[in-house]
Amino acid sequence: MNRNPPSEEALPREFAEAWFSRLYREHEREILRYALRRSAEPQDAADVVAETFLVAWRRLRDVPDGDGARLWLYATARRVLANQRRGLERRTRLTERLREELRRQVPVQSPNEHRKVLEALAGMKDDDRELLMLVGFEELAPSEAASVLGISAISARTRLHRARRRLRARLAEQGERKQPNETEMWEAR
Amino acid sequence: MNDDEIYRKLRDADPASPGRMACLELEAAEAALAEAIISRPLTAEAPEVTTTPWPSASRRPRRGILGIAGIAIAAVVAAVLLYSGGSDPGARSKAYPAELVRFAESSPLLLLEEPGWRVGYANQESAGEGELEFIRGRKLPPERISEGRDGAIHGLRPPAVRQRRAELNWRGGPLRPWLGDRAASADFRTTAAVLGTTAEVFRYEDGHPGDYEFTALWAEAGRVLEFRAPVPDLAAFDRHLAALHRVGSQRWLEAMPASVIKAASHGRAVAAMLKGIPLPAGFKASEIPDAGLTTDRYQLGAAVAGTVACRWFRQWGEDRDRGDEAGVSEAELALAGAKKWPILREMESEGAYPQVVEELAAAMPSGEFFGRPLLTEVGPALGCAARGIQLHAGPAG
Numbered sequence: 163m164n165r166n167p168p169s170e171e172a173l174p175r176e177f178a179e180a181w182f183s184r185l186y187r188e189h190e191r192e193i194l195r196y197a198l199r200r201s202a203e204p205q206d207a208a209d210v211v212a213e214t215f216l217v218a219w220r221r222l223r224d225v226p227d228g229d230g231a232r233l234w235l236y237a238t239a240r241r242v243l244a245n246q247r248r249g250l251e252r253r254t255r256l257t258e259r260l261r262e263e264l265r266r267q268v269p270v271q272s273p274n275e276h277r278k279v280l281e282a283l284a285g286m287k288d289d290d291r292e293l294l295m296l297v298g299f300e301e302l303a304p305s306e307a308a309s310v311l312g313i314s315a316i317s318a319r320t321r322l323h324r325a326r327r328r329l330r331a332r333l334a335e336q337g338e339r340k341q342p343n344e345t346e347m348w349e350a351r
Numbered sequence: 352m353n354d355d356e357i358y359r360k361l362r363d364a365d366p367a368s369p370g371r372m373a374c375l376e377l378e379a380a381e382a383a384l385a386e387a388i389i390s391r392p393l394t395a396e397a398p399e400v401t402t403t404p405w406p407s408a409s410r411r412p413r414r415g416i417l418g419i420a421g422i423a424i425a426a427v428v429a430a431v432l433l434y435s436g437g438s439d440p441g442a443r444s445k446a447y448p449a450e451l452v453r454f455a456e457s458s459p460l461l462l463l464e465e466p467g468w469r470v471g472y473a474n475q476e477s478a479g480e481g482e483l484e485f486i487r488g489r490k491l492p493p494e495r496i497s498e499g500r501d502g503a504i505h506g507l508r509p510p511a512v513r514q515r516r517a518e519l520n521w522r523g524g525p526l527r528p529w530l531g532d533r534a535a536s537a538d539f540r541t542t543a544a545v546l547g548t549t550a551e552v553f554r555y556e557d558g559h560p561g562d563y564e565f566t567a568l569w570a571e572a573g574r575v576l577e578f579r580a581p582v583p584d585l586a587a588f589d590r591h592l593a594a595l596h597r598v599g600s601q602r603w604l605e606a607m608p609a610s611v612i613k614a615a616s617h618g619r620a621v622a623a624m625l626k627g628i629p630l631p632a633g634f635k636a637s638e639i640p641d642a643g644l645t646t647d648r649y650q651l652g653a654a655v656a657g658t659v660a661c662r663w664f665r666q667w668g669e670d671r672d673r674g675d676e677a678g679v680s681e682a683e684l685a686l687a688g689a690k691k692w693p694i695l696r697e698m699e700s701e702g703a704y705p706q707v708v709e710e711l712a713a714a715m716p717s718g719e720f721f722g723r724p725l726l727t728e729v730g731p732a733l734g735c736a737a738r739g740i741q742l743h744a745g746p747a748g
Contacts, residue, residue: 175393178393179389182385182388182389183385183389186385186388190381190385191372191381194367194377194381195367195372196367198366198367199365199366199367208384211384212384212388215384215385215388216388216391219388219389219391219393220391220393222393244721248710256384256387256388256532257384258532258535258536259379259380259383259384259532259535259536260377260380260381260383260384262380262535262536263375263376263377263380264375264377267374267375267376267377268371268375276363276364277364279360279361279363279364280364280366283361289722294361295361297358298357298358298361298362298365299361299362299365299367311722312722312723326354326357329357330352330357333352333360334352
């Protein structure tokens, strides 16, 4: 069923609220997890979630139906995050509470045995890392990751193959190297 | 190590794995966020808001003690004051154009009438949403706030300075989500009389005697009003609330700061800002949208520089699609010099808009901005559509 209103007439608010609530219920956690994996500080993920869903709220007509909504939200979150990293994104008042909860509850440090993998990821080129994360963490199919990144599915598969090879090489290289501080690692991205 | 093992290692190291997420209790905060978003205006066409380094978004310093970010986001209207001349402002009424009066009347028409207090700035995001800053004494020095890893806030103004400032916000939508949000950050709650109604008053946690921040929320005519101020104690906050008075539009406009640009001089100000900027063929100053009430110099500067830049980007895209290399080069050359445009230089200290123009211009030779077609980024980043300039990505992106 297509839940989008068929015409360009004003979106009825009741319709918008119901649809947005469903969108939020179904996908907010996915976007939060996406943001947590990519934010230097856990509380920053709250801003990404808020801004992403604020975009969705204001552009409900643009949000695709079905599973496309999830990919649309990931792509939007990706751009919000990019703006945040470039210092172009504002912090919103909407997130005070969620920021505080994330700051309080989410541990900043990962267990030692996982830092090696995260360090290897952090040291990769942005495009390679993002592709690997979308497939490895978000568990998207390569074609879905391609949609999020705005590249062709063929290109995604080629790059994914290359990225896996590089990650494998980095993990092998690391072997016995000293583990860096995780904060230094993320801040070095 | 085969592919499956690679992915297993990734899943194991996932900082937001299902197991870790299951340990978090975020439901209430997530629900409050959803409510807060739904309480915002539902605008069918607001793409610029989304990824836009819109001028006022990054301009105002952060304020407040709980990570309160800058407020103003999208469209631009700042208060405008017209002088009718004469040295005694109280000697006779000033004549305000009808659009100024309409602007005033779209606000709650409230002033903080305490001795020594005045309006610092006014900003209106939309017809139903805006803010007033009240200050006492001279302009407050900027804050350089940072948040330490332990969550502590650094770089705040000293309490005595902070307490020379208060703010009034008005927004559409229901009151309830705002109450829930503020309650979550408060360690004390009470009520107070304000303007003939009862406000819910919250004291933010982390304060201490002599240095608190209170906020009061109430509903009025279908919108939510919030008055917020750092104060030494509740009694001081109550005095603020008691000094909030509703005034007529004439008096409200007279209280607006003189730092804003006179509406009558809009054309002259635009012409001055265009000096030193190379203009595309056929460009006219009248293409720069006059928002009617606009604006202070930063906002007007963004409108001027943004409109010119959008026009150059449009030429660049069209000529590129036509294979007109001379036109492409002309546009690239014009925007490569943006770092020298006087109005952008002036705006640098206040916000990120100049930097955004320059970053986008620097991406012209490659045609890509962070891996995406440049023109699809330019439109929302510079607010081209809002300035009446449509960009088409074209066959080459």
